Amino acid sequence: MNNSTPNLPPEPTDAASFPSRPAATSDFSPFLPVQVPILPWKNTKLLSQALGDTVYVNSAFATALHLELQLGVPAQRGEIGVRIPVTDPDSWSEFFCLGDASPQLGRALRAEVSAREALDNSRAFSQLVSCLADNSWYGIEIEVPGENLDSRLIQVARHTTDAGLHPALSVLPGTLHSQNQGIMSAFETISLDLLNGYQPRREQLKYLATQRVVGKIIDAKGRERTNLEAALETLVLLRAQLDSHSEVAVGIAGNFGLESLTLPLREDLDFVAKTRLAGAPEKIFEALDLANALTQGKTTVASAFVADVLSRSGKATSLPV
Template sequence: MSNSTPNLSPEPPGAAGLPSTPLAPSDFSQFLPVQVPILPWKNAKLLSQALGDTVYVSSAFATALRLELQLGVPAQRGEVGVRIPLDDPASWSELFCLGDTAPQLGRALRAEVSAQELLENPQASAKLLSRLAENNWYGLEIEVPGENLDSQLIQVARRAADAGLHPALSVLPGALHSQNQGIMSAFETISLDLLNGYQPRREQLKYLATQRVVGKIIDAKDSERTNLEAALETLVLMRAKLDSQSEVAVGIAGHFGLESLTLPLREDLDFVARTRLAGAREKIFEALDLANALTQGKTTVASAFVADVLSRAGKATSLPV
């Protein structure tokens, strides 16, 4: 378990009881700039179990969402990403189970789909946009694995915006070049994969004419602790190269798959072993600690950074910390 005690925001409305009354409009500045994933919806029950849920509910997806909100994830602006398969629209029903009881919780969710699936399945894509809008989801994030973007993504972004959704694009730093600039400008948010300490060059970042840049600096599937010091340095340096009007947020890359959730904390492990096992809860805490450090200064979460340094020192010397 994380050695830090993150500055969690108060439990958001809907985290415990899924109220039926709508939320009042919120000032987004009150939320930490952090984006986290959720399990692929078919395995949401596994996330519920991994995060220590003790209350049985009929919907594992709703349980998983409540647990993330209770850990301090912002309750609005699409901070929780949900991977949705476009090849099986008939199976989406559990994703939209919140609509009858707590439609406002949809504002915490963004649908994550691959660009290839989206462009190859226009009918399913149109149906998905309609369902997201009907259920008050915040937005749509399109993931592009390569360095060249398809110009059709501009039309997808416009259709999403017309439906009242907020379009986002998840790309590799190699996609930041002149040929893609016009396509990226159609999206409100651009997420960059910054794993392995990759630092985009200033000339690459000039192609980001967007309101929000999410630095995906934490790996959801990595069982090792995130190096908070190195991650913060990467984010700060990137922010310094961006336009002063751009907001920088902390992001978690990937999703909470079996690799991270099959490593729950166990009582039979010693302290050092337990701190090295980073499941979903620990990755969320890391993201919140980094978000605090990025926006309010490292001293606000000094204990997290000290614990990280001590853990790494202990691992390097094979001595207990």
């Protein structure tokens, strides 16, 4: 059983299919340093089944957002990433149908877009930025697949900031070199892909002059449990090598597929299969537990770390735990 805590009270029936979360201690920070992708929402029937509800919702996207908040994801600072195609403006309306609570819910959201799409379609990107600002979204994250940054990204960051949004840049560790330093400094958040246990060197991290660094240490599509001990060690080492003013957050790399909601619903899986195919909710709980351990200390989520060790031991010996 994990120890992560929602900072919004759960609605009565929506999250009935998922594990309950313990109450927070009095000194629990409402600003968990964590960033996650939004749960699958394009299949309203599947989402309805996951919620234990037989009525298909009018806005599956809004329902997926509410479910993430009930699972414990913070409702501020753009902690929930939503992939948006810059080149398909007709699809954007699906993201802006949150109802009367739109300004409040919008603060929990950041758009994730491809750098190439943003740079090659400047007019559409500008229109998207305006839509995000009008709907009170927190920010926008630009994803760069390679290790060389385009200088036009500086203008993208400035345009985003001028619109009242918070700019973020998602990069590979190899991007951390002197030629990119000026471009990265235009963004207040830098997300680093830390999958496969890669730990940036101190000489690379000196090029990070940013308010927030997100260590993407959990794989959204990974079928294995995240090794919490190893992930926490990577994040602690990262934080130790950064300036004291930089905040380190836990991130989930990639996006959840539809299969990540169906797998936890199957009753015919044995323990090992369920462990390997934990699905989106378990990945979110892992991120929240790591965020708690990073800020509050590992003892605050000791049960999660113990369960992880026991699961790995049982898997190694082919015995159920």
